[in-house]
Amino acid sequence: MADAIKYLLDESRLPREWYNIVADLPRPPEPVLHPGTLQAIGPADLEPLFPMALIAQEVATERMIEIPEPVREVYRQWRPSPLYRARRLERALDTPAKIYYKYEGVSPAGSHKPNTAVAQAFYNKEAGVRRLTTETGAGQWGSALAFAGALFGLEVRVYMVRVSFEQKPYRNALMEAWGAQCVASPSEETNAGRQILAAHPNSPGSLGIAISEAVEVAAQHADTKYALGSVLNHVLLHQTVIGEEAIAQLEMAGDYPDIIVGCTGGGSNFAGIAFPFIGAGLRGGPKPRVIACEPSACPSLTRGRYAYDFGDTGHLTPLVKMHTLGSTFVPPGFHAGGLRYHGMAPLVSLLQELGLIESRAYTQSSCFEAGIEFARSEGVLPAPEANHAVRGAIEEALRCKSEGVSRTILFNLCGHGHFDMQAYIDFQAGKLEDRAYDEGELNAAFDSLPKVAAE
Numbered sequence: 362m363a364d365a366i367k368y369l370l371d372e373s374r375l376p377r378e379w380y381n382i383v384a385d386l387p388r389p390p391e392p393v394l395h396p397g398t399l400q401a402i403g404p405a406d407l408e409p410l411f412p413m414a415l416i417a418q419e420v421a422t423e424r425m426i427e428i429p430e431p432v433r434e435v436y437r438q439w440r441p442s443p444l445y446r447a448r449r450l451e452r453a454l455d456t457p458a459k460i461y462y463k464y465e466g467v468s469p470a471g472s473h474k475p476n477t478a479v480a481q482a483f484y485n486k487e488a489g490v491r492r493l494t495t496e497t498g499a500g501q502w503g504s505a506l507a508f509a510g511a512l513f514g515l516e517v518r519v520y521m522v523r524v525s526f527e528q529k530p531y532r533n534a535l536m537e538a539w540g541a542q543c544v545a546s547p548s549e550e551t552n553a554g555r556q557i558l559a560a561h562p563n564s565p566g567s568l569g570i571a572i573s574e575a576v577e578v579a580a581q582h583a584d585t586k587y588a589l590g591s592v593l594n595h596v597l598l599h600q601t602v603i604g605e606e607a608i609a610q611l612e613m614a615g616d617y618p619d620i621i622v623g624c625t626g627g628g629s630n631f632a633g634i635a636f637p638f639i640g641a642g643l644r645g646g647p648k649p650r651v652i653a654c655e656p657s658a659c660p661s662l663t664r665g666r667y668a669y670d671f672g673d674t675g676h677l678t679p680l681v682k683m684h685t686l687g688s689t690f691v692p693p694g695f696h697a698g699g700l701r702y703h704g705m706a707p708l709v710s711l712l713q714e715l716g717l718i719e720s721r722a723y724t725q726s727s728c729f730e731a732g733i734e735f736a737r738s739e740g741v742l743p744a745p746e747a748n749h750a751v752r753g754a755i756e757e758a759l760r761c762k763s764e765g766v767s768r769t770i771l772f773n774l775c776g777h778g779h780f781d782m783q784a785y786i787d788f789q790a791g792k793l794e795d796r797a798y799d800e801g802e803l804n805a806a807f808d809s810l811p812k813v814a815a816e
């Protein structure tokens with residue numbers, strides 16, 4: 362029997378609809394609040410930032426939402442993505458568990474992010490938008506949007522967290538190859554950026570600051586809108602093709618997961634693989650355990666408060682109810698840049714409140730160890746973010762071994778690590794530190810949470 366078993370759906374099985382978990386939840390999501398008045402906002406309030414089609418998806422309640430044909434046409438280049446049975450890893454761990462992984466590194470940008478970037482670029486183009494602004498941390502999201510912008514003829518301006526901009530010139534080069542402009546944030550281009558620079562001329566930047574810059578530019582230009590790579594309902598929606606395909610592929614394998622594992626930064630790849638399975642459970646089907654894995658240096662689900670908070674540092678975005686470390690919280694530097702966000706998607710947060718998912722936090726060195734073990738058995742070198750999911754899956758497989766039971770584990774390998782080799786160099790050289798966040802700073806960030814009467 363082949364060592365790695367690959368389950369491939371043919372192109373005709375590419376999903377026709379995204380899955381909206383809101384339709385199956387026992388209670389509706391909490392309303393979004395205006396940053397000035399702290400009152401619930403309506404769709405029209407979001408129009409300066411997003412095209413109406415995406416706002417409609419943000420508040421949609423129907424279960425299935427059609428994927429436009431031009432989006433499916435682009436998806437077809439790498440979707441359906443492969444599902445693998447990780448037999449060599451199972452053997453290396455000597456576990457009775459069956460381990461499957463869905464591999465999203467096959468997209469042109471190397472991660473799951475194009476699943477939403479392509480959809481967002483399509484709807485913006487349809488609405489007559491000329492230019493998109495966005496932020497990026499590690500550069501995965503900026504690259505994905507640059508790729509999508511190139512396909513749909515949109516200008517893309519990316520505010521990249523300065524420390525990553527300096528450390529990751531290849532990501533920047535990739536964005537520029539696709540025709541996007543990449544700017545180190547904080548920049549002199551925006552009020553938000555200038556304010557930060559006035560106070561902290563050497564600011565390394567943060568996702569919260571870069572979001573403020575991108576939002577400010579979009580709000581001030583009629584031909585420009587803003588695109589976000591995670592957190593929002595419509596972003597999570599677009600990622601559900603991952604789980605929909607995995608259900609069909611596991612059917613080919615004659616299997617169904619007992620445990621689903623994903624890494625969480627803003628929650629989108631996790632939602633993408635997990636929501637279709639959780640939804641099936643809510644509609645009376647089997648209920649797998651679902652585990653979100655996050656970095657212990659930025660632990661929004663395991664340590665955060667479930668509260669209304671801003672999405673950015675400059676407090677330009679609406680408030681959403683989510684697990685948050687506080688919008689002023691700046692996590693210590695670590696290599697999984699895509700996981701350094703203070704908040705968690707409202708839908709993922711709500712699922713945790715409802716007891717439908719569990720969460721765990723891991724140190725970065727334990728995740729790199731897991732990633733190396735995975736690369737040596739399965740060949741693919743995971744992105745540092747994805748290593749958190751690998752770590753979670755291995756932990757569950759070893760638990761099966763110690764309990765002497767076989768369970769089926771499915772995890773999302775959301776991207777490859779080819780642009781993150783410096784992190785691997787540091788790890789192999791023993792130079793990776795597990796830096797804890799400062800408890801005092803976390804408490805100060807909690808104290809700065811907005812006081813919202815609606816809570």
Ligand SMILES: *Cc1c(COP(=O)(O)O)cnc(C)c1O
Nearest residue numbers: 501591626627628629630746776
């Ligand atoms: C952006 C990114 C993440 C974190 O974002 P989520 O919305 O939580 O998925 C994780 N992994 C990779 C590879 C990413 O590019």
